[in-house]
Amino acid sequence: MKKRFLLFGILCVFGGLFVSAQQLPNVGFENWKAAAEMTDAYGKNNTAVVKRQRPGVEPQGWNGSSVNQNVGIGGDVKQTLVTKDAGFSGSCVKLQNKFVGMFGIGDEAPGYITLGTPWVYAETNTKVCDGGTYGGVSFTNTPDALSVQLKRTDANAESSTVIAYLWNGNFNSKIGKLNAANIDESNVERAILNKSNAGTITGNGKLVASVDKEIAHTEFSTGAWKKVEFPFNYVEGAGEPTMMNIIVCAGNYWQRTSLLKETTLFVDDLQLIYYSKLKSLSVGGVPVPNFKEDVYHYDMAMDLPTVDKVQFEVLGRSAIGSVSTDEKSGTISITVTNVGADKDGLNEHTYILQFNKPIIKREGAKYDGTLDITLNGNNVHLDNQSVYIEFAPDGTSCTFSLYDFSLDGSNIIGDIVIENVAITTTEINGRPKRNFAGEKKGLVLSNGAIVADVTLNGIEDFYSGHLEMNIPVLWKMDPADPNSVINIGVLFNGGIDSTSGIENLLPSNVMAYGINGALVINGFEGMARVYSMDGRLVKTAWVSTEAQLDLMEGLYIVRLGNKAVKVVVR
Numbered sequence: 001m002k003k004r005f006l007l008f009g010i011l012c013v014f015g016g017l018f019v020s021a022q023q024l025p026n027v028g029f030e031n032w033k034a035a036a037e038m039t040d041a042y043g044k045n046n047t048a049v050v051k052r053q054r055p056g057v058e059p060q061g062w063n064g065s066s067v068n069q070n071v072g073i074g075g076d077v078k079q080t081l082v083t084k085d086a087g088f089s090g091s092c093v094k095l096q097n098k099f100v101g102m103f104g105i106g107d108e109a110p111g112y113i114t115l116g117t118p119w120v121y122a123e124t125n126t127k128v129c130d131g132g133t134y135g136g137v138s139f140t141n142t143p144d145a146l147s148v149q150l151k152r153t154d155a156n157a158e159s160s161t162v163i164a165y166l167w168n169g170n171f172n173s174k175i176g177k178l179n180a181a182n183i184d185e186s187n188v189e190r191a192i193l194n195k196s197n198a199g200t201i202t203g204n205g206k207l208v209a210s211v212d213k214e215i216a217h218t219e220f221s222t223g224a225w226k227k228v229e230f231p232f233n234y235v236e237g238a239g240e241p242t243m244m245n246i247i248v249c250a251g252n253y254w255q256r257t258s259l260l261k262e263t264t265l266f267v268d269d270l271q272l273i274y275y276s277k278l279k280s281l282s283v284g285g286v287p288v289p290n291f292k293e294d295v296y297h298y299d300m301a302m303d304l305p306t307v308d309k310v311q312f313e314v315l316g317r318s319a320i321g322s323v324s325t326d327e328k329s330g331t332i333s334i335t336v337t338n339v340g341a342d343k344d345g346l347n348e349h350t351y352i353l354q355f356n357k358p359i360i361k362r363e364g365a366k367y368d369g370t371l372d373i374t375l376n377g378n379n380v381h382l383d384n385q386s387v388y389i390e391f392a393p394d395g396t397s398c399t400f401s402l403y404d405f406s407l408d409g410s411n412i413i414g415d416i417v418i419e420n421v422a423i424t425t426t427e428i429n430g431r432p433k434r435n436f437a438g439e440k441k442g443l444v445l446s447n448g449a450i451v452a453d454v455t456l457n458g459i460e461d462f463y464s465g466h467l468e469m470n471i472p473v474l475w476k477m478d479p480a481d482p483n484s485v486i487n488i489g490v491l492f493n494g495g496i497d498s499t500s501g502i503e504n505l506l507p508s509n510v511m512a513y514g515i516n517g518a519l520v521i522n523g524f525e526g527m528a529r530v531y532s533m534d535g536r537l538v539k540t541a542w543v544s545t546e547a548q549l550d551l552m553e554g555l556y557i558v559r560l561g562n563k564a565v566k567v568v569v570r
Contacts, residue, residue: 022141023340024246025061025115027271030090032057036082040119041069042176042183049119049183056080058113059093065112065131067100069122077102081111081250085266088149088225092268095250097158097259101126108259112161112249113267116189121176130178131256134188136245139166142317143272145231146211147343148248151266152220158260159214161253162230166241167192171205189245195254208241209234214252225266229273229343234317246270274340275316277349281334282311288353296351297448304330304355316342328415330357331444352448362403364390365555365568367467369494373407375486382409387469387492391553391570395516396423400438400456402471402492405445414445416471416490418456425515434460436469443473450475452488466495506565512558514569519549524560531557 036054043050054066055078064082077100085094095111100122107126112118116133123129146164173191174181181199190198192207209232220226250265252258277293283305288298293315307323312334314321319338325331335350342349367389371382388401402416421438436458443452453476458469473488506512510523521528521543530539530549538556541549551569558567 022139022272024271025137026059028090028269029059029084029087029093029267031060032084032091033060036066037063039065039068040117042119042121043070044123044177054118056082057084058082059084062093062113062115063118065110065114065118067109067120069100069120077106079109081109082113087266087268088151089268092149092266093248095248095265095267097251097261097263099261108251108256108261110249110251110253110256110259111263111265112247112253114245114247116187116245116247119175119185121178123177128178128180130176130181132175132189133245133247134175134185136187136243139241139244141272141274141339142166142209142234142241143232143340144275144316145229145273145343146246146270147227147229147273148270149225149227149268150215150220151223151225152217152264153223153266154217154262154264155222156251156260156263157217158251158258158263159216160251160263160265161247161249162211162213162215162228163189163193163247163249163253164211164230164232164244165189165192166208166210166232166244167205168208168239168242169205170203171201172203173199173201187243187245189247192245206238207235208238225268227269272340273343274318274338274347275314276319276336276338276342276347277315278321278334278336278351279313279315280311281351283353284309285311296349298351298353299447300353300355302355304332304358307332310334310353326444327358328417329444330355331448333444352444354447362388362401364388364399364401365570367492367494369467369492372489372491372493374489375407380408382406385492385494387467387494391423395570397421398423398436400436400469402490405490407488413450414443414447416440416443416445416454416473418454421456436460452476458492466493468493506560506563510560510563512560512565512567514551514556514567517550517553517569519551519556519558519567519569521547521549521558521560526561529559531559 036056036058038051039054040049041052052068054068056066058064066081067079069077079098079100081096081098083094084091093113097108097111100106100109105124114133115137116135118133120131121129170186171191172186173188174183175185175188176183191201211230211232213230248267251263281288281291307325310323310332312321314336316338319336321334321336324333332353333350337348341347367387369385371385373380390399392398398421400418400421404412405414405416406412418438418440421436424435426433439455441453443454453474456471460467469492471490473490475486478484512521525544528541528543532538539549553570556567558565
C-alpha cells in the first residue's frame with residue numbers, strides 16, 4: 001500500500017546517502033486496536049478533563065471521534081462514528097456523521113480520525129456544545145504532499161475535509177464551552193492554524209506547513225474510489241517542524257453547525273509523499289527542450305559539456321540532486337533522491353542527457369573473435385567482433401571493454417565497460433590460465449532506455465591465446481519490480497589481435513607464453529630470438545628445457561628454431 005539543490009560533482013555511486021523518512025502510522029489501515037481509546041470529555045461547569053473510552057474500534061496509531069458522553073440525568077450517550085470496512089485494498093476507515101443526543105435533544109457529530117487527541121464539550125443546550133482536537137505526534141521531516149484514497153457513498157451536499165499541519169514550539173489557548181471557553185490547552189488545531197474561533201493565542205509556536213482542504217461532494221463519483229494528492233503549503237522562515245497532526249473528516253470539520261446526518265467518507269492509503277524528481281533542468285543556462293518531470297531521457301544535439309554547465313532545481317523540499325558524467329558514452333546523469341517515497345513508490349529518479357558521443361581511444365590489448373547472443377530464446381551469432389582488455393601494472397585487475405555492443409549486428413545500443421575486473425592465474429592440465437571476474441551495476445545502454453546489471457566471468461589460455469568471456473546482461477525493465485527483468489546472454493570467443501602472417505604452431509611439446517611480466521619457454525633447447533611487432537630484435541638467449549626471460553609488457557614475435565609464435569607479455 002502505499003529551492004534547494006546540491007551539486008556533488010562527478011560521482012559514480014548514489015546509494016546509501018539518506019536515512020528513511022518518517023511516514024504516517026498504519027498507512028493502509030490494515031491493523032486495528034482491540035478497543036478504542038479515550039476522549040477528553042467536558043460538561044457544564046467543568047474545568048477538569050474527564051477521560052471517557054470511546055465505543056467501537058480504531059486503526060492502530062490513530063484516534064477517532066466516536067462519542068461517549070455523560071449528559072447528567074439521562075446517563076451516558078454513545079455513538080460510533082469510526083468503523084472498519086472493506087478498502088481500496090484490504091481494509092479501510094469508514095467515517096460517518098451521526099446524531100448524538102437523548103430524548104430528541106442533541107446534534108450531528110462529525111466522524112473523523114486524527115493523530116491528536118479528540119475533545120468534546122457537551123450539555124443539554126446544544127447551541128454551546130463544541131469539540132475538536134489538540135496535540136499530535138513528534139515529527140521532524142519535511143514531506144511535500146499528502147496522498148489518500150477517498151470514497152463517498154452518501155448523497156449529502158456537504159464537503160469532506162482533509163487537514164494536515166506541522167509546527168514547532170507551543171500554541172496556548174482555551175477550549176470548552178462555545179464562545180465561553182475556559183479550559184487551558186496546548187496545540188489546539190484552531191490555534192495552530194489561526195482560525196477565527198481560536199480565541200487568544202499565546203506561546204512560541206510557529207506553523208511550518210499545512211494542508212486545509214474541503215473536498216466538495218461534486219468531486220466524487222458516488223461509490224468510486226478517488227486518489228487525491230494535497231501539496232503542503234510551507235511557511236518560509238518558520239524553521240523545522242517538531243510535531244505533526246492529521247485530521248480527515250467525513251463532513252465539514254470547521255463548520256459543525258453545517259454537519260449533515262450520515263455524510264459518509266471511506267479513507268484508505270493515507271500517506272506522506274516526498275518528491276524525488278526535477279522541477280527544471282538547463283545546460284549552459286538554456287532549458288532542456290521539452291523537459292517534463294516524468295520524462296527521464298533527452299537527446300542533446302551538442303558536445304558533452306562539463307558538469308558545472310548543468311543547472312537544475314529539485315521538486316522535493318528535502319530532495320538532493322547529484323550529477324555524474326560518462327565521457328565514453330557521452331552522457332550526463334542527474335539523480336534526485338529523497339528521504340521517502342514519491343507518489344510512484346520510488347525515492348530516487350535519474351535523468352539522462354545524451355550528448356554527441358565522443359570518439360574514444362580504445363585502449364588495451366585487442367582480442368578478435370565472435371559474439372553469441374541469446375535473448376528470449378533466440379540466438380544470434382556475430383563474426384568480426386572485438387573486445388579490449390587494459391591490464392593494471394600489477395596484473396591483478398583490468399578494465400574490460402566491449403565497444404559498440406549490438407544485439408543483432410547492426411543496431412548499436414552502447415558500450416559495455418567493466419572496471420576493476422579481478423584477475424587470478426591458475427594451471428589446468430599443465431597449461432597456465434588467466435581467470436577474470438567482475439561486474440557493473442546500473443549500466444546505461446540505448447541512450448538510457450536500458451538500465452542493466454552486467455557480470456563477467458572469463459578464462460584465457462596463455463599458451464594458445466584463446467579467450468572466452470561470459471558476459472550476461474540483466475536488463476531491469478522496471479526498477480521498482482525486481483521480477484520484471486530480461487536476461488541477455490552474451491558469450492565472446494576469440495584471441496589476441498595479430499596483423500602478422502607468422503605461423504602460430506609450435507611442436508606439441510613446446511610452449512611459449514607470457515606471465516607475470518616474463519616470457520616463459522618450456523620444452524625447447526636452442527637459441528630463442530624475441531622481436532617486437534615492428535621487427536626489431538629485442539632479446540636473444542640460449543634456452544634449455546625451461547627458461548624465463550624478463551620483458552616489458554607488450555606483444556612479441558618469438559622465434560624458436562624454424563618456428564615462430566606471437567606471445568603477449570603482461
